[in-house]
Amino acid sequence: MRDVACESLKSLAQQHHIEGLSLSSLAALNEHQIGYSIDKARQFLKFQQRINKELLQHRVIMHNPYTLWFEQGDQNLNQIKAFIIQFSVFSNQFLIAQLNKMIHADTLETMRASKEILANELGVSFKSTVQKTDVHDLGSTEGSIEGSTFHFSAGHFEWLYAIAKKLDLNFADIGQPKHGTDATLFFCNELIRLYGGDNYQISQAASYAVENWAAAGFWGQLITGFKRFSERTGVKLPLGFFIWHDKLEAQHATHTQEELEELYFTQELDEDQFIHYGCEMLDGVAAFWDGLDKQRRELAAVQ
Structure with a gap:
């Protein structure tokens, strides 16, 4: 029955x-929901072409020198430690941005969506009826936190801490803003300002940019680099944090696209503003990776 409905919708798309x-x-078009029309759909597709050209071609999505280097697996121990420290600072500061995004939500539904992400980051696993627990027992990447259970060990920061311990880093060595470089802290502040800001359309632009960056493949590059580092050095690292997020982001891109379309059809979206602030968010992301690239060059001779 679902296949028949899909074919009918595809036929509608071809017809118009x-x-x-x-x-x-x-x-929504087929059901004549408020705000949805064929003319608006054609306008959106023109806007999508602008997004593809003016936003999604950003250098941090298309070409990231740091992750390209990291993927090769030639890191020394200090470079690996430095990466984990900076990523842990970002991971903790993201909680603030996500909390603000939840607070500034414009509907109950969007508040709950943001709350799900925040609660999952803190240690409430997604509960799914269709996907078994996988990824090194770190939980499902689909479903809802509704009816699930909190576990300290399910907090994403604790997954990072598990890696840090293998590198002889203490809990106090990671996560705190005082450990962040200027570049890392700039990125985190941009996340809080844009992604977690009180202007819903700007927040959605930043969210769209972040999700498309996250789905562009850098998680896979990091995983490959870690595995090659482990093979070369014999230092075995628990990579569940990165493997879990890689699987998660593969699903998020579709959801993010649907959210953008809903925003476009149901509100008067400022197209120029959306692209402008999406690019600002990606500039912040790029600053983070540029900082890591500078840092790893400085540590290249330190053994």
Whole structure:
């Protein structure tokens, strides 16, 4: 029955030359939901072309020198430690940005969506009826926190701490802002300002940018680099944090696209502003990786 419905929606898209629209938007069009129209759909697809050209071609999505280097697995121990420290600072500061995003939500539904991410980061696993627990027992990457259980050990920061301990780093050596470089702290502050800001459209632009960066493949590059480092040095690291996020982000891109389309159809979206602030967010992301690239060069001779 679902396949028949999908084919019907695809036929609708072909009939009106609006291929490329998500199935959820096509369903809303078919049901004549408020704000949805064929003309608006065509306008959105033109806007999507602008996004593809002006936002998603950002250098941090298309070409990241640091992750390209990291993937090779030639890091020394100090470079690995430095990366974990900076990533742990970002991971903790993201909690602040996500909390602010939840507080500034414009509907109950968007508040709950942000709350799910925050609660999952803190240690409430997603509970899914369709996906078994996987990824080194770190839990599902689908479902809801509704009815699930909190565990300290399920907090994402604790997964990072498990790596840090293998590198002889103490708990007090990671996570805190005082350990962040200027570049890392700039990125974190941009996350709080844009992603967690009180202007919903700016927040959504930043969220769209962040999710498309996260889904662009850098998690896989990091995983490959860690594995090659371990093979070369014999230092075995628990990579569940990175493997879990790699699987998660593969699903998020679709959800993020659906959220953008819903925003476009149901609100008067400022297209120029969306692209401008999305690029600002990606500039912040790029600053983080640029800082890591500078740091790893400085540590290249330190054994």
